Amino acid sequence: RNGAQIDATDSDGNTPLILAAGSPRDDAWITVRSLLEAGAAVNHTNNKGETAQIVAARQGDVHRLRQLLRAERVDRGARDQDGKDAVMHAVLAGHAPAVAYLLDQNFPWDSVDNAGDQAIDFAYAHMDKACCRAFWERGRFLNHVNSRHASPESPLTLCLGWKDLELMRLLVKEGTDPNIRHRAGLSAVHAAVARGEVAGFETLASIGPDWNARDDLDRTPLEMALQEDNADRLIRSLCAAGADPNLPMAHGDYPLVFSARCLRESVSEVHSWRPVILALISAGAAANSTDADGNTALHYCGKLDSGKSELWGRLRQAGASTNIRNHRGRKPYLHFSSLCKNGWVGFGFLLCSFILGIPPGLVLIANGVGARVLDHAQIGNFWLKRKVERRYRVQNEGE
Structure with missing residues (x-):
């Protein structure tokens, strides 16, 4: 019970009380109590600036903390050389019960260490739900x-x-x-x-x-x-x-026409735009929204080489108009596929190189040339258009 001995320090500046507070033994709280009863200084710091309560908080032992807080004039706001207090050390060690106890004992909860971090920041960084809840359940952060x-x-x-x-x-x-x-x-x-x-x-x-x-x-x-x-x-x-599917995007486009353009320009199946367009239509996206070139989703869907029928029908069913002209003055229409316009002509010439293939070859060439002419005239595949719109029961606009 000699005061000089009870607060004697080792080479790291630790007193017996600090060593007991950080002991791995489960019954170390008894030693802490005995040292305090013998007059040990509760606020003494070691070479790192740590007090017994900081060390006990890092250890996560509520029993030790309870004994320490029975001492008089306990410095609840004590910080180590890095500016970290007891609550911060408890959070860093992941001891949620100790964090909750310290908060209930009015230890500082919003201190900022030398690096600018608060105790809750450590809980966030470690995705520590228990420590986060210790703060949130007490209305903090x-x-x-x-x-x-x-x-x-x-x-x-x-x-x-x-x-x-x-x-x-x-x-x-x-x-x-x-x-x-x-x-x-x-x-x-x-x-x-x-x-x-x-x-x-x-x-x-x-x-x-x-x-x-x-x-x-x-x-x-x-x-x-x-x-x-x-x-x-x-x-x-x-x-x-x-x-709202009708709000403009950051670059000014609308989701539906943007998705239709991406589908038209896409060369990869990694991201499928077709179901995106159908989802937007189902969600009530404006079918006649235009992009910077004045094109609607119908303009882009009409140019697809394949799979255009369903999209055309769904867009028309949703109110897409075939009378809207883009900045080039073109209305949307169902284009013939590249196979019709180019493949038929090429295959037709190939057939014409054989005498017996001349009749069917001329038919294919005529069909291919006809497809080009109809597309150039902005009429397109009127037969397919009529068939699709009949299937989807689209109201004729009179065009």
């Missing part, structure tokens, strides 16, 4: 974004990552902004789209986010969905929840 992190998160995006949609609903009820932005203006809806979390849309719908929110690049969630692998499914879910 409900709208915090770890903006200094390479991939910032918000409470809602963390819930998406954990697939804990019930926690997301609870957070919004407690005060989390449903439209909180976590990075580059991205909302939770943007994040759900990027992660393909269709299941999260139902929960998001219940918390009332802005389905048409734009990020810093002026993109809506629906615009982001266009580039995803399961774009058609995302689009259907987004529009069912409240996204």
